[in-house]
Amino acid sequence: MSKILYIVVPCYNEQEVLPETARRLRMKLEDLTSQRRIDPNSRVLFVNDGSRDMTWSMIEDLCESDPVYAGVSLSRNRGHQNALLAGISVAVEHADMIVSMDADLQDDIDALDRMVEAYKQGNDVVYGVRSSRQKDSAFKRNTAQVYYRLLKLLGAEIVYNHADYRLLSRRAAKALLSFREVNLFLRGIVPMVGFRSTTVTYERGERFAGKSKYPLGKMVTFALEGVTSLSIKPIRMITVGGLFVCIVSLLMLVKALVDYCSGNVEPGWTSIIISVWVLGGLQLFAIGIIGEYIGKTYMETKERPKYIIESVLLREEDNAG
Ligand code: UDP
Ligand code: MG
Numbered sequence: 001m002s003k004i005l006y007i008v009v010p011c012y013n014e015q016e017v018l019p020e021t022a023r024r025l026r027m028k029l030e031d032l033t034s035q036r037r038i039d040p041n042s043r044v045l046f047v048n049d050g051s052r053d054m055t056w057s058m059i060e061d062l063c064e065s066d067p068v069y070a071g072v073s074l075s076r077n078r079g080h081q082n083a084l085l086a087g088i089s090v091a092v093e094h095a096d097m098i099v100s101m102d103a104d105l106q107d108d109i110d111a112l113d114r115m116v117e118a119y120k121q122g123n124d125v126v127y128g129v130r131s132s133r134q135k136d137s138a139f140k141r142n143t144a145q146v147y148y149r150l151l152k153l154l155g156a157e158i159v160y161n162h163a164d165y166r167l168l169s170r171r172a173a174k175a176l177l178s179f180r181e182v183n184l185f186l187r188g189i190v191p192m193v194g195f196r197s198t199t200v201t202y203e204r205g206e207r208f209a210g211k212s213k214y215p216l217g218k219m220v221t222f223a224l225e226g227v228t229s230l231s232i233k234p235i236r237m238i239t240v241g242g243l244f245v246c247i248v249s250l251l252m253l254v255k256a257l258v259d260y261c262s263g264n265v266e267p268g269w270t271s272i273i274i275s276v277w278v279l280g281g282l283q284l285f286a287i288g289i290i291g292e293y294i295g296k297t298y299m300e301t302k303e304r305p306k307y308i309i310e311s312v313l314l315r316e317e318d319n320a321g
Contacts, residue, residue, distance in 0.1 A: 005032070005042040005116065006070075006095035008087035010080055011059070012049040014103040016210035018058050021103050022046075026068050028109050037116055043094070043314070045070045046103075047087040050077030063313040070314040078307045080213070081186050084164060085177070086307040090314070092173045099167045104207040106135075107165040111202035115167040124172040124195030128165030130204040147223055156230035157191045159199065166190065182299050182306060183229040185222075228292050235293060238286045245282060 007025055011018065025044045032038045048056040048071065059071040072090050074083060084100050091098045097119050101107045111128055118126045136144070144161075151158050164186060168176065175193045176186075191197075214222070227234070252275075259265060 002036055002039040003096035003119070004039040004094060005029070006091035006098045007042075007044045007112075008047060008084060008091055008098055008100045009044065009103050010047045010049055010083035010087060010100075011051060011055050011103045012077060012080070012083070012213045013051045013053045013055060014210060015051075015054040015058060017104050017208045018046075018055060018062075020208055021105055022062050022069065024105065024109055026066065028112055029068060032113070032116065037113075037120075039096075041094075041316075042068075043070045043091075044068060045072065045087050045091055045314075047071075047083045048073040049079070049083035050074050060313065063315070067315040070312075072312050073310045075308040075310045080164070081184055082307045084186065085184065086309055088168070088173050089177055090309070090312060092170060092177065094314070094316070096170050097167055098170070098173050099165075101165055102163075104210065106205050106207055107163075108202040108205065111165070111200050114200045118198050118200060119167055119169060122196060123167075123198045124169040125190060125193065125197035126167040127159045127162045127190075127197065127199045129159065129199045129201045130161045130163070131201045132203065135204055135206045147226075151188070151226060151230065154227060154231040154233045156188050156226070158187050159191065162187065162199070165202070169195070171195070180303070181229070182303070183225055183296060184306065185226045185229050188226060188230040228296060232293070234289050238289055241282065242286065245279070 007029075009021065009025070014021075022044065029038070029042050029044065033040050033042065046059045046062070046069065048059055056071075056073050059069070059073075062069040063071050070090075072087055074086055078086075088098055088100070097116070099112060099115060101109075107128060115126045115128070134141075148158065148160055168190075172190075172193055172195050175195075176190060179189055179192075
């Protein structure tokens with residue numbers, strides 16, 4: 001029996017690329033269906049993440065024109081990760097396997113064939129991994145490299161050069177949805193879900209049209225989110241640093257006392273002013289980091305919904321067949 005595939009595509013102001021993405025994904029589904037590798041009830045599910053342009057009305061038109069398209073609209077912009085989750089939560093009710101993919105065609109659609117194949121071989125999670133990042137700007141490439149290393153160092157389990165192009169089986173998707181935390185960094189959470197997994201490499205292309213929806217500010221926030229939601233090592237580093245400073249200050253105390261006893265007292269302005277600044281800085285830094293985590297705890301205790309779905313467009317009339 002062939003399996004139902006849902007491709008979940010989060011869209012935020014993607015009117016420039018949407019028609020082309022829709023066309024290519026439909027072709028891919030038709031292709032896979034005709035080869036009997038997936039069920040004819042497979043769908044392309046667009047998630048409108050509170051777009052301000054024509055994105056949602058375009059999705060509505062697509063759903064109207066062809067039952068292969070489905071749409072979910074969020075009540076407002078909640079960011080890529082939450083939009084993805086919203087899509088997965090709808091798809092999991094209908095699909096055997098779910099692939100998440102960006103709307104801008106940077107993820108190679110042809111890698112889908114291999115993902116489906118890997119699923120058939122018994123993998124519950126298939127990570128799309130970029131073979132190279134030549135098409136990204138040098139800045140993005142290098143910062144990403146450093147960032148992945150840093151996350152590893154801090155003990156987070158992540159798949160190198162994997163973004164959010166991945167296949168999940170229904171049970172892996174269900175497991176993912178059972179993670180209740182609000183700060184959900186999917187790249188770090190999916191490996192925690194477990195099950196058998198594998199990777200599929202693909203060449204990451206350039207954005208087909210339109211501008212990146214991740215300006216530098218958003219990227220930095222996202223990166224920090226990743227660190228603080230996956231690791232508490234920064235707190236430990238502060239503790240170790242604090243301990244070190246305490247030891248140094250003891251040595252300073254001994255030296256000061258020795259100087260005092262030998263009558264060798266200096267005006268001491270330099271050392272005082274330096275220690276005031278250094279310690280002040282360290283303390284502020286430490287308080288800042290601790291505050292980060294307290295803030296996180298505070299947000300988590302609220303248990304706010306990660307997204308609110310405004311409407312779902314999904315035709316199931318051919319499901320009987
Ligand atoms: N996206 C979203 N909500 C947002 C920002 C982005 O759903 O608030 C979607 C966007 O439409 C795209 C994907 O997330 O499908 C990745 O965004 P983009 O391609 O702009 O990021 P980049 O590739 O530049 O990192
Ligand atoms: Mg992109």
